[in-house]
Amino acid sequence: MKIDGNTSDGYHTFNELYHHRMILFSVICNQNKRRAWKSKKHDDGTMYDDYFIVGIETPEGSYTYHYHIDNWDYFKVKQIARAPEWDGHKPEDITRLLSLVADIAER
Template sequence: MTQEIGPDTSDGYHTFAELYHYRMLFNALLFNEWAAAGKFDVHKAYRHSDGSMYGGWFIVVAQLPTGQISNHYSEDDWDRFKVPERGHTAEWDGHTAEEAAKRMAAWLDQMPSPAFPEVPFDLIHVRTKES
């Protein structure tokens, strides 16, 4: 017997609905930061570059140094993405989800390590079970 796969399908820990919701929130947090910093070409639109659209959905796009990445989200989440709005997105380069994942991984591998300020050890409180 084949089980129907839907939003409530679970791996025993999370449902698809939970995982998609988390992905949207993480994506919004990151894209909002990139847009605020002027880091990459990040934008959202209801229409694709060719003018087509999916009713009730919008697309967010970022152009990384390693290539374009994008995702579609429900219009209910439009205001969570505080990025520039366009009449249509940049031209889609034909990437698949797998290619977008490879582009993100490649950017992570190329990113310079940030310089964090040193914190003197005596200012660090090390919490143990006893403390």
């Protein structure tokens, strides 16, 4: 069985789920503009062909994703010349985003 972006769990394809994740992350970033950024370069000046990186600084550390350049305009956040140095975050660190809610509640 071939597994690709069109592979489905019976409800959604991988492509649909990645698109949903991108839209949801854009909402988080766009609602936290002072914490979010996007860049066409990593901190060392490199980047994957036709991709950019977008990130948000949470009280618990950074969280980032790479997206195809076609999605650039979904992120209405400041553009920086180079992304901050990667802090080593991993997929399981997604819970850092929850600290944004706690940060808002404390204001």
